[in-house]
Amino acid sequence: METKKIEKKFHSAEDCPITATIDVIGGKWKPPIIWLLLKGPIRFGEFNRIMPNIALKVLSRCLKELEADGIIIRKAYPEIPPRVEYSLSEKGESLREVMFSLSDWSRKNIMNESESAL
Amino acid sequence: METKKIEKKFHSAEDCPITATIDVIGGKWKPPIIWLLLKGPIRFGEFNRIMPNIALKVLSRCLKELEADGIIIRKAYPEIPPRVEYSLSEKGESLREVMFSLSDWSRKNIMNESESAL
DNA sequence: CGGTATCCCAACGGATACTG
DNA sequence: CAGTATCCGTTGGGATACCG
Numbered sequence: 001m002e003t004k005k006i007e008k009k010f011h012s013a014e015d016c017p018i019t020a021t022i023d024v025i026g027g028k029w030k031p032p033i034i035w036l037l038l039k040g041p042i043r044f045g046e047f048n049r050i051m052p053n054i055a056l057k058v059l060s061r062c063l064k065e066l067e068a069d070g071i072i073i074r075k076a077y078p079e080i081p082p083r084v085e086y087s088l089s090e091k092g093e094s095l096r097e098v099m100f101s102l103s104d105w106s107r108k109n110i111m112n113e114s115e116s117a118l
Numbered sequence: 119m120e121t122k123k124i125e126k127k128f129h130s131a132e133d134c135p136i137t138a139t140i141d142v143i144g145g146k147w148k149p150p151i152i153w154l155l156l157k158g159p160i161r162f163g164e165f166n167r168i169m170p171n172i173a174l175k176v177l178s179r180c181l182k183e184l185e186a187d188g189i190i191i192r193k194a195y196p197e198i199p200p201r202v203e204y205s206l207s208e209k210g211e212s213l214r215e216v217m218f219s220l221s222d223w224s225r226k227n228i229m230n231e232s233e234s235a236l
Numbered sequence: 237c238g239g240t241a242t243c244c245c246a247a248c249g250g251a252t253a254c255t256g
Numbered sequence: 257c258a259g260t261a262t263c264c265g266t267t268g269g270g271a272t273a274c275c276g
Contacts, residue, residue, distance in 0.1 A: 017221045017224035017225055018153060026140050029249090031131075032131065032133075032134040056258090057259095057260080082256085102135070105139055110138045145268075163237065173271065173272095178240080197237095199238085202238060
C-alpha cells in the first residue's frame, strides 16, 4: 500500500494541539498559579500575598477557568471566617513535566543563566 | 549553616519563567507557525495556504515578533517575483522538545486520544 | 509574491469599591 | 476571608484594500 502524505492544514488555530494547551495554561498569570500549586494546596489569600500585583478579579477569573478546565480543585470549608483551598487535580498534576519543560527553556534562553556549571 | 527557605514572590507575572516562554511562543497562531517550521523552511505564501484563515496582517506580525525574539530567520531572495523563506534559528530549534511536550499533553488531555494502545 | 495601511471588535488585564 | 461589581485602557486578532 502506498501511503499518501497528507499535509495537515490549520483551518483554525484550535486545530493545533499546542495552541489548545496554551489556551489552558496560558495568559499572564496562570503559569505562576499552576507553578505554585505544584508545590501544594494554596488558599485564595495566599495567592494574593505571593503575587501582590494581580488584581482580585483577575485572580478570581483565572481560578474559575482553571477549575472549569479540570486543572484545579476548589474546596471551601464552611467556617467563619471562610477558608477556601485550591489544589491540583490529577489532570493538573500531569502538567508538571510540561511546566518544567517551559521553565527550563526559559532559564536557558531568556534569563541568560550561565552554563558555567558545565 | 542553616538554609532559610525563601518563598519566591511573583511581583510581576514576568518573574515567572513559564510566562516568559509563553510570551514568546504563545498567542493564537505562533504555535502552528513554529510547528510547521520544525519540519523545514517555509515561504510566506505557504503559511497562508496551510493556515487559510489567518489574516495577512496577523501572519506578518507573528513572523516579525518571532524574528525579533531570535526564534526564526527571514531570508529574502532578490528575485522577481520576490521569494522569502522563513526558517528556525538554533534557538528556535531548541524549542522542539518544548513543543512536543505541549503537543503530547494536549493529545492526552484535550483531544481525548484513547489510550487503547496500552 | 510578499507584504502594509486602515479600521474594527472582542478579550484580557487592571483599579477600586463593595459584600456574604 | 474570599470573593463580586463596575468601569476602563490596552492588546490581539480580524477583514479589506492597496503597494513595491
